[in-house]
Amino acid sequence: MKIITVSTQKGGVGKTTTAINIAAALAEMNKKVLLVDLDPQGNATTGSGIDNMNVKTISDAMKADIEGTFTLKDLYISSNEEYDVLASNIELANVELALGNVYARESVLKRVLEPVKRKYDYIVIDTLPSLGILTANAFTVADYVLVPILAKDIYSLQGFDALVHSINVVRRCINPNLEILGEIITMYDGRNKNDKIISQMVKDDERTNVFNSVIPSSTKVAEANRNGQSVIKYEPNGKAAEAYRRLTEEILERME
Numbered sequence: 001m002k003i004i005t006v007s008t009q010k011g012g013v014g015k016t017t018t019a020i021n022i023a024a025a026l027a028e029m030n031k032k033v034l035l036v037d038l039d040p041q042g043n044a045t046t047g048s049g050i051d052n053m054n055v056k057t058i059s060d061a062m063k064a065d066i067e068g069t070f071t072l073k074d075l076y077i078s079s080n081e082e083y084d085v086l087a088s089n090i091e092l093a094n095v096e097l098a099l100g101n102v103y104a105r106e107s108v109l110k111r112v113l114e115p116v117k118r119k120y121d122y123i124v125i126d127t128l129p130s131l132g133i134l135t136a137n138a139f140t141v142a143d144y145v146l147v148p149i150l151a152k153d154i155y156s157l158q159g160f161d162a163l164v165h166s167i168n169v170v171r172r173c174i175n176p177n178l179e180i181l182g183e184i185i186t187m188y189d190g191r192n193k194n195d196k197i198i199s200q201m202v203k204d205d206e207r208t209n210v211f212n213s214v215i216p217s218s219t220k221v222a223e224a225n226r227n228g229q230s231v232i233k234y235e236p237n238g239k240a241a242e243a244y245r246r247l248t249e250e251i252l253e254r255m256e
């Protein structure tokens with residue numbers, strides 16, 4: 001069982017899309033997968049076809065842990081045809097605030113996942129664009145971090161040192177297993193010269209270990225999100241689905 005978190009404090013870079021599609025690609029390989037939505041925006045939940053207004057969410061489990069009453073019945077796991085989902089909605093923002101003055105606040109998610117983690121081959125966590133306490137919870141329980149990087153952002157590596165620093169602090173103080181597995185170039189448009197230059201710059205940077213599989217920009221991705229499906233399910237033979245499959249193969253190779 002391995003836990004992978006998709007994290008960076010940069011917003012809108014394809015974290016959620018990557019988490020959903022890696023979960024879908026692993027499920028397609030007959031792996032048992034849990035997708036954990038650790039973002040109050042709940043995009044991984046709705047993007048997986050789960051209505052996050054009428055289900056119990058990760059917030060119920062985390063609140064119970066904070067109150068010291070957590071049992072398995074506080075953990076409501078939803079599912080679609082491909083994988084299980086620990087859903088989230090805006091309520092998680094209140095949990096984030098409540099974590100501010102709680103002991104052992106970095107390890108709430110770890111305790112909550114403990115009773116179910118052995119049921120899965122892989123747990124994939126989608127985090128919010130922040131290096132705050134929720135992301136610290138993901139770093140505390142995870143084995144690996146995947147970092148999506150937007151092909152068209154000239155500031156793509158700005159803030160990278162802060163991300164690495166946060167991961168190093170967690171590794172040193174809480175979770176010695178944690179490592180960055182690699183960076184993923186997302187929303188790449190091969191016809192755009194700027195995308196080529198920035199991608200090359202990110203690959204050439206000595207701090208990075210970029211995956212060979214690049215995720216192309218595709219309108220089908222947004223369509224799939226709107227339809228509550230992975231692009232792997234929505235357009236199985238499309239270029240984005242193929243890229244996410246190849247990326248997942250590379251992830252499995254690197255984890256060996």
Ligand SMILES: Nc1ncnc2c1ncn2[C@@H]1O[C@H](COP(=O)(O)OP(=O)(O)OP(=O)(O)O)[C@@H](O)[C@H]1O
Pocket residue numbers: 010011012013014015016017018039041043127128129186187188215216217218219221222223225240
């Ligand atoms: N490969 C792609 N091609 C085209 N559009 C994409 C692609 N990947 C993601 N998008 C779109 O870009 C937007 C941001 O993607 P996504 O929600 O995955 O980013 P995020 O990093 O999770 O954002 P946030 O920081 O808000 O959580 C969404 O509208 C999504 O549909």
Ligand SMILES: [Mg+2]
Pocket residue numbers: 015016017039043126127128
């Ligand atoms: Mg997101």
